[in-house]
Amino acid sequence: MIVLSLLLVAAPVSLMAQSDREEVDTELSAISLSVNGSKVHVSGADGEILEVYNLTGVKVASIRIDSNDKSFSLNLQRGCYILKVGKVVRKISIR
Numbered sequence: 001m002i003v004l005s006l007l008l009v010a011a012p013v014s015l016m017a018q019s020d021r022e023e024v025d026t027e028l029s030a031i032s033l034s035v036n037g038s039k040v041h042v043s044g045a046d047g048e049i050l051e052v053y054n055l056t057g058v059k060v061a062s063i064r065i066d067s068n069d070k071s072f073s074l075n076l077q078r079g080c081y082i083l084k085v086g087k088v089v090r091k092i093s094i095r
Helices: 002-010
Strands: 032-036 039-043 049-054 059-064 069-073 079-085 088-094
Touching: 032 079, 032 088
Parallel strands: none
Antiparallel strands: 032 039, 039 069, 049 059, 049 079, 079 088
16 A cells, blocks of 8 residues: 555656637526516517426426517415526525
8 A cells, every 4th residue: 555655656647738628608698587576577588488497306387488578477386496598597486
């Protein structure tokens, strides 16, 4: 065990930088999602789908957004939920 430790410490370390770069999407989403009570307002999401999940990850609703500026009421029980439209995710609380 001591010999193995000495070999690891004495072994030359060669580090090489990766030349492959992963591009990160830095474009800000134009989707706006706001909640007031059980009323949801979504803008900039024409053609997207609003998905509603409970905190255990179960999808409880799925709504297609058919216009650029859409408001609707969620018919959900009291509790916390996660809303997802495109890449925009919000945690909400229905009281």
